[in-house]
Amino acid sequence: MPLAAQLAERATGIRWRDLPDGAAQxxxxxxxxYGACLFLGLAEPVNTGLRKVFGPVGGGASLYFSHDLCDPAxxxxxxxxxxxxxxxxxxxxxxxxxxxxxxxxxxAEAERIGASGRACVTAYVAGYETWASLVAVEADSYNxxxxxxxxxxxxxxxxxxxANLTGxxxxxxxxxxxxxxxxxxxxxxNFNGFVKPMQVGRAxxxxxxAAALARNGFISSPLVLxxxxxxxxxxxxxxxxxxxRIGSGEWQICAQGLNxxxxxxxxxxxxxxxxxxxxxxxxxxxxxxxxxxxxxxxxHQHEVIRSRLPDPPARAPLLMIExxxxxxxxxxxxxxxxxxxxxxxRPDRAAxxxxxxxxxxxxxxxxxxxxxxxxxxxxxxxTTGETLVATPSxxxxxxxxxxxxxxQLNAKFTGAAIGAGLSNGAGALFEALxxxxxxxxxxxxxxxxxxxxxxxRTDGTRC
Numbered sequence: 001m002p003l004a005a006q007l008a009e010r011a012t013g014i015r016w017r018d019l020p021d022g023a024a025q026x027x028x029x030x031x032x033x034y035g036a037c038l039f040l041g042l043a044e045p046v047n048t049g050l051r052k053v054f055g056p057v058g059g060g061a062s063l064y065f066s067h068d069l070c071d072p073a074x075x076x077x078x079x080x081x082x083x084x085x086x087x088x089x090x091x092x093x094x095x096x097x098x099x100x101x102x103x104x105x106x107x108a109e110a111e112r113i114g115a116s117g118r119a120c121v122t123a124y125v126a127g128y129e130t131w132a133s134l135v136a137v138e139a140d141s142y143n144x145x146x147x148x149x150x151x152x153x154x155x156x157x158x159x160x161x162x163a164n165l166t167g168x169x170x171x172x173x174x175x176x177x178x179x180x181x182x183x184x185x186x187x188x189x190n191f192n193g194f195v196k197p198m199q200v201g202r203a204x205x206x207x208x209x210a211a212a213l214a215r216n217g218f219i220s221s222p223l224v225l226x227x228x229x230x231x232x233x234x235x236x237x238x239x240x241x242x243x244x245r246i247g248s249g250e251w252q253i254c255a256q257g258l259n260x261x262x263x264x265x266x267x268x269x270x271x272x273x274x275x276x277x278x279x280x281x282x283x284x285x286x287x288x289x290x291x292x293x294x295x296x297x298x299x300h301q302h303e304v305i306r307s308r309l310p311d312p313p314a315r316a317p318l319l320m321i322e323x324x325x326x327x328x329x330x331x332x333x334x335x336x337x338x339x340x341x342x343x344x345x346r347p348d349r350a351a352x353x354x355x356x357x358x359x360x361x362x363x364x365x366x367x368x369x370x371x372x373x374x375x376x377x378x379x380x381x382x383t384t385g386e387t388l389v390a391t392p393s394x395x396x397x398x399x400x401x402x403x404x405x406x407x408q409l410n411a412k413f414t415g416a417a418i419g420a421g422l423s424n425g426a427g428a429l430f431e432a433l434x435x436x437x438x439x440x441x442x443x444x445x446x447x448x449x450x451x452x453x454x455x456x457r458t459d460g461t462r463c
Contacts, residue, residue, distance in 0.1 A: 002222040003243060004181075007133060008173035011126040011160035016118050019125055020251045024437050026258055026400075027124040030099035031107075032409055032433040033090050033260050034083050037100060038064060039416035040264070040336070041086035046194045050078050050201070061108035065429060066450040072108035073208040076158075079104035081201030085193065086416075087318055087336060088264040092256050092400070093128075093135045094149060095267065095371050097200060099258065101154045102127045102161055105204040109162050110442040117439030119165055125253055127161025130177075132252035134225075136245045137232055143188050144307060145237035148196070151186030151203040152235055158207020159214075168215060178220025180210035181231045191316070257400025259371070262412065264336040265318045267396070268305050268373025272321055274397055275376035275390030276328050283388055285380060287329045287348070292381040293356045295321055297374045298367065302360045305373060317344050321374050322353040367394070406434065422448055 016024075041047070042064065054077065056068040061075035064082065069075075083089050083100035090099050106123050109115070134153045142152045159180040163173035183206035186199035225231050232241045263273050272295050279285055297305075305319065317323050317339045326349045327338035337343060344350065358374075377392040395402050404412070410430050417426035429446045432439060439445070 002174070003225045003246075004177045004220075004222065005170070005174040007130050007156075007160060007177055008163070008170045010133075011130050011164050012168065012170045012173050014122060014126045014129065014164060016122045019122065020254055023125050023251060023253050024121050026253050027121045027128070028434055028436050029260070029403075029409065030090065030124060030258055031103045031120070031436050032413060032430060033258070034099040034103035035065070035429065035433050036409070036413040036416045037083040037086045037089040038079055038104075039413075039420040039422065040088055041082040041084065041197070042420045044082070044085035044193060044197070044336070046085050046197050047078070047082050049194065050081055050198065054078060061111045062445075062447055064450075065445070065447060067447050068450050070108075072112045073205045073212075075111075076105040076108040076208055077201040077205035079108070079201075080204035081197040084200040085197040086264055087266075088261045090258045090260050091267055091371065092258050093131055093252075094141060095143075096131065096135065096150045096154070098128060098131065098157075101150065101158060101200060101204045101207075102131075105158045105208055106161055106165060107442060107445075109165055109208060113166060114441055114443065115165055116441055117436040117444075120442060121437045123161040123165035125251075126164035127157040128253045129251065130160035131157035132256065133246045136247065137241050137243060138236055139240040139242075139245070140237045141304075142235050142237065145235065146188050147235055148186030148188060148191075148199055151199045152184050154200070154203035155180035155183045155206035155210060158204055159210040162208055162211040163214075166211065166215075168211065172214045173211075174222075175219050176211040176214035178222070178224040179213050179218055180207055181220070181224045183207075183210055184231065184235075191318075257403075259396075259400055260398035260404055260409070260412075262396075262398055262404075262408075263324070263334045265324050265334070265339060266373070267371040268301070268319070269321045269324050270396035270398070271372065271376040271393060272374035272378050273324060273328055273334065274393060275378045276325055276380075278376075278390050279378075279380055279388050280329065280332060285329065285382070285388075287326075287352050289382050289384075290329065290352065290355060290380060291383045293325060294359050294379040294381075295325070295356060295374050296359045296361050296377060296379075298363050299360055300368050301373050302358070317341070321358070322356040323349065325356055326350075326352040409434070 055070040055074050056063050059069045059071035061072040063070050089097050092098050106120050110120050142149045156177050159176040323344040328334045377390050380388045413430040414426045432445050
């Protein structure tokens with residue numbers, strides 16, 4: 001049986017009653033974290049540009065949890081782009097940003113058909129499991145060939161999730177997955193504040209549209225994934241792919257989970273930032289106190305990071321640890337605006353960043369898992385000559401093996417919502433998303449007056 005048909009049978013066969021322990025909670029966490037990331041990303045200029053081009057112009061799905069409505073596919077794209085623009089959205093499955101794609105697409109389609117929260121959670125699991133099977137096929141990262149890892153496969157996962165949500169047949173779902181295979185894309189070379197989030201938003205939209213096309217009679221090649229000229233061969237950096245790597249019997253949403261972020265930059269920086277935050281809290285370090293910072297990293301993780309950096313690397317501050325550590329020391333916290341060029345180029349911050357040294361080490365127990373990046377046990381030498389060493393940690397806070405507490409996730413969500421202008425009601429929306437499976441209908445999700453500004457509304461009104 002072709003892989004698209006196999007994936008379709010699995011995705012359409014997943015039911016709420018079949019979900020293993022923990023799967024629903026992971027999905028609800030994904031929906032809640034997506035909401036936080038959406039609010040955090042609203043200030044980014046990509047959103048204004050997308051709204052001017054695509055909406056809102058009315059429809060059946062909410063834009064940014066407001067009363068403004070869009071066509072569901074457009075709402076999914078705009079909401080997804082906003083969430084990813086924050087650079088603080090979750091990742092899993094070889095660094096794929098799962099919830100900022102699946103959650104907005106599922107919620108938009110759920111609004112269209114009046115689905116329950118439980119149906120949304122089930123659809124999320126179906127999308128996650130499909131994505132996990134697709135990711136397993138390739139031994140390398142698609143980023144190495146210039147493809148955006150998230151958007152390379154996201155449309156197919158969204159198509160599977162939407163198919164589950166809307167009750168499509170396995171035959172139509174196989175077509176939707178195949179159609180979505182021709183709607184993938186996104187380039188590492190365009191990793192900037194505009195095109196990168198747009199790529200992710202477009203993937204969410206593409207999955208919805210692929211499912212709609214399949215429901216209306218479109219067909220695709222049965223072997224579009226594994227056949228000659230198919231998706232895997234087209235994307236693979238070294239043709240190191242095999243269907244034999246797809247496991248069976250284990251729920252990947254339980255095995256791999258979600259890795260949440262507390263800092264708005266690359267996940268590879270987060271362990272080191274945790275280490276610096278610990279030293280700041282414990283020793284009240286100030287920028288003027290610091291003579292030198294040494295950040296250890298294993299050779300494999302260092303090579304992974306170097307492969308992602310453009311030339312010159314100064315054009316990728318979100319991937320670089322030096323400006324992030326400097327910003328954290330100066331601000332005692334790290335916001336997206338702290339990594340803008342005008343912030344990292346300030347003479348005092350640039351001087352502190354220049355005092356950061358990377359120490360590449362050969363560790364016998366070197367961890368080759370993706371996105372672990374810099375180690376947490378960094379060393380800060382003070383101007384007094386004293387050296388402080390942070391506590392070693394195998395993962396950053398927020399990793400699925402070291403998850404946020406509900407209170408920590410709520411704090412991330414509430415702070416983001418208030419920062420976006422939603423001063424009242426943030427708590428109610430968080431509770432609804434974090435307990436999404438308890439809602440009889442997504443229509444029960446709180447909606448608010450537009451908490452963004454767009455002077456270019458196509459209907460001539462002003463938000």
